[in-house]
Amino acid sequence: MSDKSYGEINQKKDSRRMEASDLVKQMTLEEKAGLCSGEDRWYLKSVERLGVCSIMMCDGPHGLRKEISYQDNLAFSDSVPAVCFPTASALACSFDRDLAYEIGIALGEECQKEGVSVLLGPGVNQKRSPLCGRNFEYFSEDPYVSGEMAAAMISGVQSQGVGTSLKHFAVNNQEKRRMTVSAIVDERALRETYLKAFEIAVKKGKPWTVMCAYNQLNGTYCSENTYLLTDILREEWGYEGVVVSDWGAVNDRVLGLAAGLDIEMPGSNGYNDKKIIEAVRKKTLPEEYLDRTACKVTELILKASDNKKEGFTCDMDTHHQLAIRAATESAVLLKNEDDILPGNPEQKAVVIGALAKEPRYQGAGSSKIHPYQLDMPWEALKEYGTMEYAQGYLANSVGKKDSTKEEALKKEAIRICKGKDIVYFFAGLTEGYESEGFDRETMDLPENQNRLIEAVASINPNIVVILSGGAPTRLPWVSKVKGILVSYLGGEGNGKAIADLLMGKAVPCGKLAETWPLELSDTPAYHNFPGGRTTVEYRESVYVGYRYYEAAQKPVLYPFGHGLSYTTFHYSNLEINQDEYHYGDKLILSFDITNTGSWEAKEVAFVFVAHKNKKVFMPVKELRAFNKISLKPGEKKQIEITLDTHEFAYYNTAIHDWYCDSGEYKIMICSSLTDCHLQKTVNLISPKVKQPDYREKLPSYYSLKNEELVLSDNEFEHLYGQELIPGDLLPTRPYNLDHTLMDVRHTLFGKLFIFIIKKMVKKNSFGSKENYAMMISMVLEMPFHSMVPSGGGIITDQMLEGILDIFNGHRIKGIFKIIRHKRG
Numbered sequence: 001m002s003d004k005s006y007g008e009i010n011q012k013k014d015s016r017r018m019e020a021s022d023l024v025k026q027m028t029l030e031e032k033a034g035l036c037s038g039e040d041r042w043y044l045k046s047v048e049r050l051g052v053c054s055i056m057m058c059d060g061p062h063g064l065r066k067e068i069s070y071q072d073n074l075a076f077s078d079s080v081p082a083v084c085f086p087t088a089s090a091l092a093c094s095f096d097r098d099l100a101y102e103i104g105i106a107l108g109e110e111c112q113k114e115g116v117s118v119l120l121g122p123g124v125n126q127k128r129s130p131l132c133g134r135n136f137e138y139f140s141e142d143p144y145v146s147g148e149m150a151a152a153m154i155s156g157v158q159s160q161g162v163g164t165s166l167k168h169f170a171v172n173n174q175e176k177r178r179m180t181v182s183a184i185v186d187e188r189a190l191r192e193t194y195l196k197a198f199e200i201a202v203k204k205g206k207p208w209t210v211m212c213a214y215n216q217l218n219g220t221y222c223s224e225n226t227y228l229l230t231d232i233l234r235e236e237w238g239y240e241g242v243v244v245s246d247w248g249a250v251n252d253r254v255l256g257l258a259a260g261l262d263i264e265m266p267g268s269n270g271y272n273d274k275k276i277i278e279a280v281r282k283k284t285l286p287e288e289y290l291d292r293t294a295c296k297v298t299e300l301i302l303k304a305s306d307n308k309k310e311g312f313t314c315d316m317d318t319h320h321q322l323a324i325r326a327a328t329e330s331a332v333l334l335k336n337e338d339d340i341l342p343g344n345p346e347q348k349a350v351v352i353g354a355l356a357k358e359p360r361y362q363g364a365g366s367s368k369i370h371p372y373q374l375d376m377p378w379e380a381l382k383e384y385g386t387m388e389y390a391q392g393y394l395a396n397s398v399g400k401k402d403s404t405k406e407e408a409l410k411k412e413a414i415r416i417c418k419g420k421d422i423v424y425f426f427a428g429l430t431e432g433y434e435s436e437g438f439d440r441e442t443m444d445l446p447e448n449q450n451r452l453i454e455a456v457a458s459i460n461p462n463i464v465v466i467l468s469g470g471a472p473t474r475l476p477w478v479s480k481v482k483g484i485l486v487s488y489l490g491g492e493g494n495g496k497a498i499a500d501l502l503m504g505k506a507v508p509c510g511k512l513a514e515t516w517p518l519e520l521s522d523t524p525a526y527h528n529f530p531g532g533r534t535t536v537e538y539r540e541s542v543y544v545g546y547r548y549y550e551a552a553q554k555p556v557l558y559p560f561g562h563g564l565s566y567t568t569f570h571y572s573n574l575e576i577n578q579d580e581y582h583y584g585d586k587l588i589l590s591f592d593i594t595n596t597g598s599w600e601a602k603e604v605a606f607v608f609v610a611h612k613n614k615k616v617f618m619p620v621k622e623l624r625a626f627n628k629i630s631l632k633p634g635e636k637k638q639i640e641i642t643l644d645t646h647e648f649a650y651y652n653t654a655i656h657d658w659y660c661d662s663g664e665y666k667i668m669i670c671s672s673l674t675d676c677h678l679q680k681t682v683n684l685i686s687p688k689v690k691q692p693d694y695r696e697k698l699p700s701y702y703s704l705k706n707e708e709l710v711l712s713d714n715e716f717e718h719l720y721g722q723e724l725i726p727g728d729l730l731p732t733r734p735y736n737l738d739h740t741l742m743d744v745r746h747t748l749f750g751k752l753f754i755f756i757i758k759k760m761v762k763k764n765s766f767g768s769k770e771n772y773a774m775m776i777s778m779v780l781e782m783p784f785h786s787m788v789p790s791g792g793g794i795i796t797d798q799m800l801e802g803i804l805d806i807f808n809g810h811r812i813k814g815i816f817k818i819i820r821h822k823r824g
C-alpha cells in the first residue's frame with residue numbers, strides 16, 4: 001500500500017474516532033451502557049436517534065455461519081450456505097500466507113453478501129495437547145506459524161471492509177471445563193508460547209475485534225483480566241480495537257468493563273447493562289471507563305457501516321474453486337513407500353471406507369457451517385477411471401462394539417481388495433470424536449477402522465491410507481501400509497483435492513504444522529491435561545510440541561514440518577550478510593532451492609535458529625521464518641529472508657522483557673524439523689542484563705529425558721513463582737456462583753436438574769449427536785453465575801439464589817425464593 005493510502009486511512013480513522021467521541025457525548029448513560037452488550041446473539045445494539053446502527057457478527061472461522069433463524073438459547077440453527085474452506089489445522093499445513101489472505105478475501109466477500117460486519121475468527125490458541133476437542137480450529141503448535149497465518153487471514157477479510165475477531169484470548173487450550181478452569185502458566189511460557197501468536201496477529205493483522213476466552217488465567221477470568229486485556233493487549237501491543245467476550249464468558253460485568261472488556265456477547269437482555277449503570281451511579285465504576293468503551297464500540301459500528309456494500313454479490317463457484325486449491329495445497333503426504341503414489345487410472349483400484357462417500361471435512365460446534373457445495377472423494381476419484389468400492393466399516397462407531405453388520409462389511413472389503421493393484425483406504429475420525437465443547441479421550445482412530453486397515457494390509461500391501469481428522473491420531477499400522485496422505489479437515493473441496501493428489505494431477509506440498517507423536521504418553525502435557533476441577537497446570541512450560549520432543553530426544557511418528565512430494569529438492573548456497581550482529585539488527589540471508597525431480601511442485605523451507613544459553617533452559621531450536629515457492633522441474637530459485645534479531649529473543653522474567661544473550665546463534669535452513677540442509681553460525685552482541693538462573697532449583701527443565709514428562713510440585717511452583725493451589729479438590733457445600741451443575745451432580749436436586757436439562761438439550765440439538773454432546777457439556781460445566789446473563793431472561797438473580805439454597809440444603813427457603821420470583 002502506498003504512503004498516500006496509509007495517510008488516507010489514518011485520516012479517516014481519526015475523523016471517525018472524533019465522530020464517535022462526539023456521538024458518545026450526546027448519549028445517555030443507558031445508551032452508553034447498552035452499547036456494552038449485544039441486542040441478541042449476533043447483533044449489537046443501535047442508538048437510532050443518533051444514527052448509530054446495529055451491526056451483525058457471525059462465526060467463522062473457516063466459513064460464514066450466519067444462522068437463518070435463531071432464538072436466545074444455546075441451540076444451533078441451520079445457517080445460510082457458505083463456502084467451507086479447510087479448517088485452520090489443515091490450512092496451516094499449506095504454510096502459505098498468500099493463500100490464507102485469499103481465503104480471507106473470499107470470507108470477507110461472503111460476509112458482505114450476507115450483511116455481516118464482523119466474522120468471528122480466526123482462532124490462534126496453541127495446540128498444547130493433541131486431545132483438545134477444538135484443535136481443528138487452531139493452526140499450529142508453533143506460535144509463529146499460527147500468528148503469521150492468522151495475520152494474513154485477518155488482513156484478507158478486513159481488506160473487504162469486514163472485521164474479524166481474533167480468538168480466544170487467551171490460554172484456552174482445552175474444552176474440558178473451559179468456562180471455569182484456571183490455566184496456571186508461568187510468565188515465560190505465557191509470553192513465548194500462549195500469547196505470541198496473538199501478539200503477531202494483533203500487531204500485523206490489526207483485527208477489528210479480539211474475543212476474550214472463557215477460562216481463567218492464573219486465577220482471574222480472562223473477561224476481567226486487566227493484565228491481559230489492558231496492560232498487554234492495549235498498552236504493550238498498541239491494540240486499538242474492541243474486545244468482545246466469548247459467548248457467555250462474562251463473570252462480573254463491571255469488573256470486566258474496568259479491565260478492558262468492551263462488549264458482552266450475547267446480550268443479557270439488559271441484565272448486565274443495569275449493573276453497569278448502577279455502578280456508574282454509585283461511582284464504583286468511573287464513567288470515563290464506560291465512555292472509553294462506548295467510543296470504541298461506536299467507532300466499530302461507524303467503521304462497519306462505512307464499509308457496508310449494500311446489494312453486494314460474489315461468485316460462490318470461484319470461492320469453491322479456491323476451497324479446492326486450498327485443500328490441495330494443505331494436504332500432507334506422510335508416507336510414500338516404493339513411490340506408490342501417484343496412482344494412475346490404468347491400475348486395478350479399489351476404494352474402501354465410508355469416509356469416501358460421507359467425508360469428514362469440517363469440525364463441529366460454533367464453526368460448523370452449511371457448505372455451499374460438497375465434493376465427494378468417491379465421485380471425484382471415479383472421474384479418473386473405473387474403481388470398485390466397499391464401505392468397509394460403520395462410520396457411526398463411537399462406543400459401539402463389533403457387530404454382525406461390521407463383520408459383513410469387513411468381509412466384503414477384503415474380498416474386493418484381493419489381487420488389486422492399489423487400495424485407497426479412507427480412514428479418519430468420524431463424527432462425534434472431536435468437537436467444540438469436549439476433548440478427545442485418546443489419540444486413537446475408531447477401532448473398527450484400525451482393525452480393517454490391518455486386515456486389508458495383510459492381504460494386499462499396496463494400500464494407501466487417506467486420513468481425515470482435525471488433529472494427530474495414533475497410527476498403529478503405519479509400517480504395514482505404503483502410503484499415507486493426511487488432509488486434516490480439508491473443507492468442501494477436499495474430495496476433489498484428494499483425487500487430484502492421488503492421481504498426480506496435483507503434487508502434494510503441505511507440511512505438518514504440528515508433531516505427530518507416537519503415543520499420548522509421549523506428549524508433554526500428558527500428566528497435566530485437562531487438569532483438575534479448578535485448575536490446569538502448564539508444568540511443561542515452553543516445552544510444547546517440537547520444542548519438547550527435540551529437547552527430550554523423544555522419537556515421534558512424524559516431526560513438525562514433515563511432508564513429502566512427488567519431486568525432490570536440493571538446497572544450496574546459504575549466504576548471510578554479516579557474521580556479527582548487535583541485538584536488534586536485521587540479518588539478511590539467502591539460499592537456493594532447485595527442483596531436482598520431474599514434477600512442477602511447491603516447497604516449504606524453514607529457518608530455525610538454535611542457541612545455547614548457559615543460564616536459561618531453551619528448546620534446541622525454534623522456527624523463526626518460513627517461505628513457500630513453486631519450482632518447475634530443473635528450476636532453481638533464490639529465497640531471500642530478512643530476520644529481525646529481536647525475534648531470536650526469549651522472555652526474560654528477570655527484567656520482564658524480551659532478551660537475547662550474547663553468543664553464537666546457529667541459522668539452520670531445513671525442509672522439516674529433522675532435515676537440515678544448510679547452516680551457518682553468527683555472533684550476536686547484546687547488552688548484559690540479569691537473567692533468570694534456575695539451574696539449581698529446576699534441574700529437570702534443563703535435562704529433559706526420553707521418558708514420560710513428570711515435573712514436581714516444587715520445581716513448577718518455583719518456576720510459577722507463586723504457591724500452587726490444589727486444583728482437584730472435591731466440591732463441597734456451601735455451593736456458590738462459581739460452582740457448576742457438574743459440581744452438584746451427586747446431590748438429589750443436582751440429579752433432578754440434570755435430568756431436566758438433558759431433556760431440554762436433546763430437544764434443541766435436532767438429533768445431532770455432536771450438538772448434543774457439545775451443548776450438554778457446555779451447560780453442565782457452565783458456572784452458575786453465567787446462567788443469569790445466558791438464560792435469556794428466564795433465570796433471575798433471585799431465582800438462582802433460590803436454586804443455590806436448594807443445593808445447599810435450605811430447600812424451603814430456596815423454593816420460597818423461586819416462587820416469589822415467579823410471582824414477579
Ligand code: BGC
Nearest residue numbers: 059060120167168246247366
Ligand atoms: C465459541 C466461539 C464462537 C461463539 C459464537 C462460543 O461458544 O467459543 O468461538 O465464536 O461461541 O458462536
